[in-house]
Amino acid sequence: xxxxxxxxxxxxxxxxxxxxxxxxxxxxxxxxxxxxxxxxxxxxxxxxxxxxxxxxxxxxxxxxxxxxxxxxxxxxxxxxxxxxxxxxxxxxxxxxxxxxxxxxxxxxxxxxxxxxxxxxxxxxxxxxxxxxxxxxxxxxxxxxxxxxxxxxxxxxxxxxxxxxxxxxxxxxxxxxxxxxxxxxxxxxxxxxxxxxxxxxxxxxxxxxxxxxxxxxxxxxxxxxxxxxxxxxxxxxxxxxxxxxxxxxxxxxxxxxxxxxxxxxxxxxxxxxxxxxxxxxxxxxxxxxxxxxxxxxxxxxxxxxxx
Amino acid sequence: xxxxxxxxxxxxxxxxxxxxxxxxxxxxxxxxxxxxxxxxxxxxxxxxxxxxxxxxxxxxxxxxxxxxxxxxxxxxxxxxxxxxxxxxxxxxxxxxxxxxxxxxxxxxxxxxxxxxxxxxxxxxxxxxxxxxxxxxxxxxxxxxxxxxxxxxxxxxxxxxxxxxxxxxxxxxxxxxxxxxxxxxxxxxxxxxxxxxxxxxxxxxxxxxxxxxxxxxxxxxxxxxxxxxxxxxxxxxxxxxxxxxxxxxxxxxxxxxxxxxxxxxxxxxxxxxxxx
Numbered sequence: 001x002x003x004x005x006x007x008x009x010x011x012x013x014x015x016x017x018x019x020x021x022x023x024x025x026x027x028x029x030x031x032x033x034x035x036x037x038x039x040x041x042x043x044x045x046x047x048x049x050x051x052x053x054x055x056x057x058x059x060x061x062x063x064x065x066x067x068x069x070x071x072x073x074x075x076x077x078x079x080x081x082x083x084x085x086x087x088x089x090x091x092x093x094x095x096x097x098x099x100x101x102x103x104x105x106x107x108x109x110x111x112x113x114x115x116x117x118x119x120x121x122x123x124x125x126x127x128x129x130x131x132x133x134x135x136x137x138x139x140x141x142x143x144x145x146x147x148x149x150x151x152x153x154x155x156x157x158x159x160x161x162x163x164x165x166x167x168x169x170x171x172x173x174x175x176x177x178x179x180x181x182x183x184x185x186x187x188x189x190x191x192x193x194x195x196x197x198x199x200x201x202x203x204x205x206x207x208x209x210x211x212x213x214x215x216x217x218x219x220x221x222x223x224x225x226x227x228x229x230x231x232x233x234x235x236x237x238x239x240x241x242x243x244x245x246x247x248x249x250x251x252x253x254x255x256x257x258x259x260x261x262x263x264x265x266x267x268x269x270x271x272x273x274x275x276x277x278x279x280x281x282x283x284x285x286x287x288x289x290x291x292x293x294x295x296x297x298x299x300x301x302x303x304x305x306x
Numbered sequence: 307x308x309x310x311x312x313x314x315x316x317x318x319x320x321x322x323x324x325x326x327x328x329x330x331x332x333x334x335x336x337x338x339x340x341x342x343x344x345x346x347x348x349x350x351x352x353x354x355x356x357x358x359x360x361x362x363x364x365x366x367x368x369x370x371x372x373x374x375x376x377x378x379x380x381x382x383x384x385x386x387x388x389x390x391x392x393x394x395x396x397x398x399x400x401x402x403x404x405x406x407x408x409x410x411x412x413x414x415x416x417x418x419x420x421x422x423x424x425x426x427x428x429x430x431x432x433x434x435x436x437x438x439x440x441x442x443x444x445x446x447x448x449x450x451x452x453x454x455x456x457x458x459x460x461x462x463x464x465x466x467x468x469x470x471x472x473x474x475x476x477x478x479x480x481x482x483x484x485x486x487x488x489x490x491x492x493x494x495x496x497x498x499x500x501x502x503x504x505x506x507x508x509x510x511x512x513x514x515x516x517x518x519x520x521x522x523x524x525x526x527x528x529x530x531x532x533x534x535x536x537x538x539x540x541x542x543x544x545x546x547x548x549x550x551x552x553x554x555x556x557x558x559x560x561x562x563x564x565x566x567x568x569x570x571x572x573x574x575x576x577x578x579x580x581x
Contacts, residue, residue, distance in 0.1 A: 052398050055580040074400035082398040088391040092323045104312045105399045145395070 004063070005030045005153050005184040006051060011060035013046055013208075020046045022208040023060070028186060028201075030152075033179050035195045036188040037296065038205030044188040045085060047205070048155050051186070052082060065153060078106055081146035085157040085188075087138060091131035095122055095141055098130055099148070108149040120144045120174065136167045143174065154178065154185040160194065172198050192292040204299045211303040216292075223298040225290035226262040228252070229271065232284040233259060241278060248274060309401045310409045317413020321379070327417050330375050334425030337367055342433045357430060358443030358534070361450045364426065365530040368454040369523045373461040373490050375421065379414045380465025381482035384576065385475050394581055404573045411462060411569065418458040426451050446534040456561045457526045461486075463568035470575045493521045515552070522564045529557040 006028040013021040021043045028034045036044045049055045050062055053069030062069055065079060089098045099113045117126050120140040125133065133141065139159065146154055156175065160168040176198065179185055189195050195202070196216065203213040212219055229249070233241055235257055242254045248271050249263030263271050268287075275282055290298075321327045342360040384407075387393035396406065426447075434441050468481045497517060500509065518524040533554055 049394075049581060054394065054397060074402065077398060077400045080398065082395065084391060084394050086391065087395065090320065090392065092320065101312070101316055102399065105309060105396075105401060107308075107400070 003030060004028065005032070005065060006034075006186065007061075007063040008047075008051070009061050011047075011050060011057045011062060013043075013050060013055065014058045020208050021050065021057075024208075024210055026203060026210060026213065028184060030184055031179070031182050032184055033175075033198065033200045034184075034186045035199035035202045036186065036205055037190065037192055037195070037202055038188070039190060039300065042205040043208040044205055045157055046208075048082075048157055048186070048188065052080070052155060078149055079152045080155070081148065081151035081153070082155045083139075083142045083146040083157060083159050085161070087142035089130045089138065089141065092129060094127050094129055095133070095137075096126040098141060099126075099144055102145040103148050106149050112148070113144075116144045116147055119147070121170070135162050136164070139163060139167075139171070143171070147178065150181070150183075152182075152184060154183055154187075156185060156187040158188050158190070160189070168194065192296045196292055204296070206300060206303070212299050219299075220290060220295050221265075223290070223295050224265055225294055225298055226250070227265050227268055227290065228260055228262045228288040229268075229275070230286040230288060231259045231261070231275065231282055232257060234281045234283060237281050241281065245271075245274070309405045310412060313401070313406060313409025314412035314416065317410050318416040321413070321417040326379065327420055330417065330421035331425045331428075333375070334371065334421050335428050337371070338364055338426050338429035339432060341367060342429055343437075357433070357441065357447040360430075360433070361443070361446045361530060361534075364450055364454075365527060368450070368457065369526060370490055372418070372422075372454050372458040373486055373523065376414070376418065376458040376461035377465045377482040377486055379417060380410075380462045381469055381478045382475060383410050383414070383466055384469040384572075385472055385478045386469075388581075389475055397581065403576050407466060407569065407573050407576060410466070411459075414462050415455070415459060418455055418462070422451055422455050422458070426454070443534075446530075449533060450530050453526055453529050453561070456558075456565070457522065460522045460561060460564040460568075461489075463565045463572070466572040467568040467575075470572045470579070489521055490523050494524065497524075519552070519560060522561060525557055525560050525564075528552060529554065529561070 004027050006026065008024055008026040011021060011024045012019065024043075024047060026034075026047075036047070038044050046055070050057055051064050051069055053064075053072060056070050064072070065076060067073075067076060069076075093101070096113065096117065099117065100110045103110050103113050117123050120143055122137060122140055122144065125137055130138065130141065139162075143156075143159065146156070154175070159175075160171050163171060172195075175185060175187070187195065187199075192202070199216070201213065201215055202219060203210050204219070205211070212222065214222070226249075231241070238254055238256060238259055242251055242259050245251065245259065245261055248267070249261045251259065251261055253260040261271075275285060318327075338360070341363045384393070387396070393406075397403065401409075430444075430447055464485055465482055468485065469478050472478045472481060497514070500517075501514070515528075518528060532552075
């Protein structure tokens with residue numbers, strides 16, 4: 001098996017004179033959980049379609065599981081699972097029939113469908129028509145077909161949009177279970193919060209380009225966003241403490257028993273030592289790291305694709 | 307081959323599920339039976355078996371109904387799946403695009419085959435059992451059934467071509483109706499008008515017959531009404547068609563190319579299409 005499950009180099013996709021994907025480089029290691037984050041229309045879906053061989057790049061090269069997806073043999077597609085954004089099925093079919101149909105196409109024994117239906121929690125509804133399914137059930141059926149035949153590589157396009165938080169968690173738990181067995185996954189989403197603990201690496205897309213790629217801590221480090229230090233101060237001392245801390249950061253809020261102060265992550269230790277020097281006057285201290293949304297917003301607002 | 311069989315079976319089951327098969331059987335069976343029972347009364351002096359006679363009326367019926375059923379089945383086949391989003395998922399499976407087209411084609415042909423076999427076949431069996439005409443003329447009747455299926459195939463293929471060329475289902479539906487009107491109604495009307503206007507009879511027999519070969523539905527008529535002598539007598543179109551000396555292989559070849567060419571064009575367009 002190739003070390004790199006996905007290797008994208010300099011890929012450009014234009015529709016007419018509109019560039020949807022511009023000069024994207026991305027590589028995903030085997031077994032890695034990669035998440036693509038970006039606003040609507042950032043090019044996430046198009047990038048996935050390129051990797052699936054559904055459309056062809058205007059420039060650049062793609063290798064998926066070692067071969068070009070546009071010309072890959074049918075057998076290669078057996079090793080790939082795909083859950084499209086807002087997945088649709090023949091609504092007159094029953095859930096079980098839908099899954100059996102896709103299993104036959106993939107050359108998977110129809111008997112293997114039953115455990116998969118159980119795994120996604122559709123056992124009870126398997127003999128109902130898909131037209132009666134809720135959004136969450138359709139999405140789970142979508143994941144079930146993507147799981148057929150234990151694929152090496154899973155593409156999940158906004159798998160949890162429109163799901164409630166409980167379902168969302170169940171969904172990611174399932175994906176985690178799959179990745180434990182060595183499945184590489186590429187998931188797209190528009191919320192960093194959602195995928196926080198679910199991604200080995202995160203690529204942030206903006207206007208068709210990848211503006212940042214790395215682990216969550218790398219991304220937050222690169223963004224070097226300020227942390228907020230929240231102090232509880234002995235009554236009567238806030239004003240004097242605030243005055244002495246002012247050169248070290250930005251005072252955001254002062255009242256009679258507390259101070260909020262923001263400072264750059266890089267100079268935090270200097271600040272901490274300084275605060276420790278105040279002794280008993282400081283009753284308590286909290287450090288609030290930048291929120292994931294702040295990190296995301298930072299890349300969305302401040303980083304321009306070259 | 308396996309993929310085509312799976313897709314064809316899926317399409318056929320879909321036809322059973324949404325009552326397409328049942329509706330087509332009832333439509334073809336009921337009209338055929340009505341025509342045959344009425345038609346068996348006035349055979350009178352012309353010595354023709356009930357089956358022969360009914361070939362004439364059933365040919366006129368099929369020329370309208372089969373293209374209609376075929377187009378209704380096929381106009382949605384590709385554009386519908388694009389619109390619903392099911393095609394996107396299907397093409398990430400180990401299936402080639404030409405296999406998708408062939409799978410649907412065989413599935414829809416199975417639906418038409420069932421409808422023609424049960425509908426027309428059933429009507430014939432009932433007629434033979436309940437009248438004393440016997441099974442004389444069954445060859446002509448069987449030819450009519452087979453060629454009706456071929457006519458259906460022509461319009462299934464044309465429906466796919468429409469389905470792959472347009473972007474919206476509603477456009478495809480409109481285009482399918484226009485296609486039906488042109489090939490089944492308007493072209494014949496135009497030919498008729500041409501004959502009426504031609505007082506000086508400048509249009510020769512050969513030219514007129516040639517013009518008939520352009521439309522697949524007229525090719526189908528020629529095939530059924532001229533191949534068997536007895537049918538030709540009853541058909542009473544001796545003036546035009548009975549004297550035409552087109553061979554059966556030529557007529558069959560023409561109809562077959564009306565199936566093959568649109569199918570090939572559909573695959574070519576589909577292959578180039580980006581999703």
